Amino acid sequence: MNEDDEQRLKARAQALKLHGVLAHWSEVVEAPWLAALLQWEEEARAQRSLERRLKQAQLGRFTPLADFDWSWPKQCDHAAIKELMGLGFVAEAMNVVLIGPNGVGKTTIARNLAQQAVLAGRTVLCITAAAMLNALLEADGERALRARLNAYSRVQVLLIDEIGYLSYSNRHADLLFEVVSRRYEKLPTLVTTNRPFAEWGEVFPNAACVVSLIDRLVHHAEIIQIDGESYRLKEAKECSAKRRKRRSARATPAPSSPRQSGGEDVSTPDDSL
Numbered sequence: 001m002n003e004d005d006e007q008r009l010k011a012r013a014q015a016l017k018l019h020g021v022l023a024h025w026s027e028v029v030e031a032p033w034l035a036a037l038l039q040w041e042e043e044a045r046a047q048r049s050l051e052r053r054l055k056q057a058q059l060g061r062f063t064p065l066a067d068f069d070w071s072w073p074k075q076c077d078h079a080a081i082k083e084l085m086g087l088g089f090v091a092e093a094m095n096v097v098l099i100g101p102n103g104v105g106k107t108t109i110a111r112n113l114a115q116q117a118v119l120a121g122r123t124v125l126c127i128t129a130a131a132m133l134n135a136l137l138e139a140d141g142e143r144a145l146r147a148r149l150n151a152y153s154r155v156q157v158l159l160i161d162e163i164g165y166l167s168y169s170n171r172h173a174d175l176l177f178e179v180v181s182r183r184y185e186k187l188p189t190l191v192t193t194n195r196p197f198a199e200w201g202e203v204f205p206n207a208a209c210v211v212s213l214i215d216r217l218v219h220h221a222e223i224i225q226i227d228g229e230s231y232r233l234k235e236a237k238e239c240s241a242k243r244r245k246r247r248s249a250r251a252t253p254a255p256s257s258p259r260q261s262g263g264e265d266v267s268t269p270d271d272s273l
Contacts, residue, residue: 016045032160050118057124062091062111073104073228081109085116089188090157093223097148097193103230106192110159113190116199117157126159129176130166136175150174153182157190164195164203173207177216183217191217 001009007028013021016038028034039215065085069077089096097115114124132152139145152158158179168176183189195203197214204210221226 009034012042027163049121053118053123054272056213057114057118059111059115059118059124060126062115063108065109065112068108071176071227072134072231073100073226075225075227076105080222084113084222085111087116087120087122090117090120090122091271093186093188093220095188095217096190097218097221097223098190098195098226099196099223100226100228101194101230103232104226104228105162105231106194106226109226110161110190110192113233114157114159122134124154124157124159126161127152128161129163129168131176132160132179133168133172136179137171149178149182152179154189155187158183159190159192161192163191163193163238164199167202168204170204170206170207173204173209173213176204176234177209177213180213180216189217 010022010025013025018038018041021034023039044251065081070076084096088094096110098110100106111126114126117122136145136148136152139148160176160179180189197218200210200214201207204213
């Protein structure tokens with residue numbers, strides 16, 4: 001084994017913190033099993049890391065983009081979303097804002113982006129605006145509030161879902177502003193909203209920070225407008241039609257045989273009788 005190969009192996013062992021192996025390095029460096037051992041340990045740790053990050057992300061159930069019906073929305077920049085799946089927005093600390101009415105796929109697209117970030121080794125958290133803001137508001141004391149703010153501010157990709165579905169107090173607005181400000185130009189934030197920014201004053205009535213909040217959110221952002229009718233409503237109508245069809249089929253009586261209908265027995269008599 002040449003010196004460069006040995007240094008690469010040793011660097012891998014150091015990265016894995018295999019202190020016992022490193023303590024006996026001169027004894028094991030030429031062992032034929034060493035490279036395989038390092039690979040097994042790297043693969044096992046990568047799998048555990050992925051499982052841990054997937055659990056932390058709280059992605060929930062969602063439709064993969066491969067199964068997404070791109071023909072349904074009347075307006076949706078497919079090319080922009082495909083580009084975002086390359087995760088350039090993560091490297092650039094660029095926010096992504098998906099705007100559109102209910103049921104057009106905003107959350108589906110956002111969660112696919114979040115999952116892609118998890119698979120690429122990033123820490124991710126998906127949470128609704130209501131859950132995040134209420135958790136911050138309910139923090140018991142300054143220390144607990146600071147800990148929760150740090151959790152939302154330091155995760156590498158934060159998805160805040162469903163801004164605009166409820167109205168919030170000034171304190172809620174201040175807390176959202178604090179999270180967005182802490183992440184500003186440092187880490188990307190994904191946002192889904194059913195309200196254009198012009199209506200955010202109704203989401204956070206009388207909140208003085210709304211203009212500054214929007215300013216920081218959109219300064220470095222990809223803003224994608226999605227328009228169309230609710231896909232969930234479309235699916236609900238289709239399922240309802242299928243159920244009606246099944247019920248109608250079950251309710252239609254099958255044709256009766258002559259014996260069942262009370263007619264004469266027209267079976268052929270047995271010639272042997």
